[in-house]
Amino acid sequence: MIRVALDAMGGDLGPRIAFDGAVEILSRHQDVVITIYYSPSFDLALPIPNERLLLVPCSDVVGCDEEIVLSLFRRRNSSLYQSLNALAQKSSDVVVTLGNTGAMVALARHILGVLKPKLYPALIRELYSNPLRCLVDLGANVHCPSSMLVGFAELGAAYVEALSQETPKVGLLNVGVESTKGSAVIKETDALLSQKTWPLYLGYAEGSELFEGDKNVIVCDGMVGNAVLKASEGLLSFLMGRFKGVAGASSLFETFYQDERRHGACLVGVRGNLVKGHGCSDLSAMIGAIEYGIDIARADLCSAIEARLCNEALESGE
Incomplete structure (x- = not known):
């Protein structure tokens, strides 16, 4: 039971x-x-x-x-x-x-x-469940040094391995993929993750890679993650309202919202x-x-x- x-x-x-x-x-x-x-x-x-x-x-x-x-x-x-x-x-x-x-x-x-x-514990949200794709952290930690972000990458990778057959591929959310971009904390985290044999680290991820692309564990601090998640959900709700009554569109949005987005987050x-x-x-x-x-x-x-x-x-x- x-x-x-x-x-x-x-x-x-x-x-x-x-x-x-x-x-x-x-x-x-x-x-x-x-x-x-x-x-x-x-x-x-x-x-x-x-x-x-x-x-x-x-x-x-x-x-x-x-x-x-x-x-x-x-x-x-x-x-x-x-x-x-x-x-x-x-x-x-x-x-x-x-x-x-x-x-x-x-x-x-x-x-x-x-x-x-x-x-440090982190909140993980599944952006997709099949194939599994996650965002971590969502607000459990707001001020995060590089060591904490590395821990989030490990927790996210272990989560993906435990709940799917996918290979965890970590991306660090940043304002661009160029090595010159990002804060000192982000650059230090990038250097630390690059030295690890596990999890597999694929470098910086831009916001456009949240929902598609090779990286299936997107790491960020809790302030950024919470803002990203709420903005994404707000946009989805806005589109559902805007396309209400349009044949096929509303049901498609509702299916995605209910099947992929409504189950909450997991504290790991x-x-x-x-x-x-x-x-x-x-x-x-x-x-x-x-x-x-x-x-x-x-x-x-x-x-x-x-x-x-x-x-x-x-x-x-x-």
Whole structure:
């Protein structure tokens, strides 16, 4: 059985999205158990619990706009803390949340720990699923030195190897492919990646290479990655609205949006499987995020990435 810990709090549309999403998922997957962590302060009709749907009331909720302060780590009764703690205690296989990204990353590092010292967790988003193509980081880390970006390349490559038959080919997002372009950090990262035997590094990538080309792991800092992702999704939504009513066009956009873009992001680099969905997720997006979590739990993604990183460390003598 795949055990999902679902943080029902944090989404813009409230816990009802999580409740309805969980019920739908259980109707589709007979080998899944979902535990919902929620706040009873919301006056909503609860789903009926059964042997595959458990409800855990929590007295605290981490707001989407809260800052990361020391008191966050003492709020053990929050729905986010409780769901992550279930993962740490091995009573769940994956956590899915729509809540505060910064709080999720901070608590995940605190409760679960990291896979490797000095390796910073990163958010990965699949731009395509077949063939697999990823963007990393999406906002878990905003200020990134070169060593951190090299770690993102390793995490992204291990992710691709774990979930597909593709060979990871890393590109470093830059303002151009010429060696003279880019900040000092980007140039230093380029030099470090060029010295490594793994992952395979193909040099700088321009924005036009995000969705097509040889590079299937695009690396950038969290500020750039988040801006790129939100701009891409905003453009897609704009085009869907603009072409609404045009025969064939709207359905094509909707298919791409639902199949390739709505399942959220995966936090890698910590000792556990985590999916962060959009705060503005509707029911379809919530279902997609949970199904994404089920997929990475089935693949035991965290263990696969850890094994790949350990193997590389042994081969390189680190």
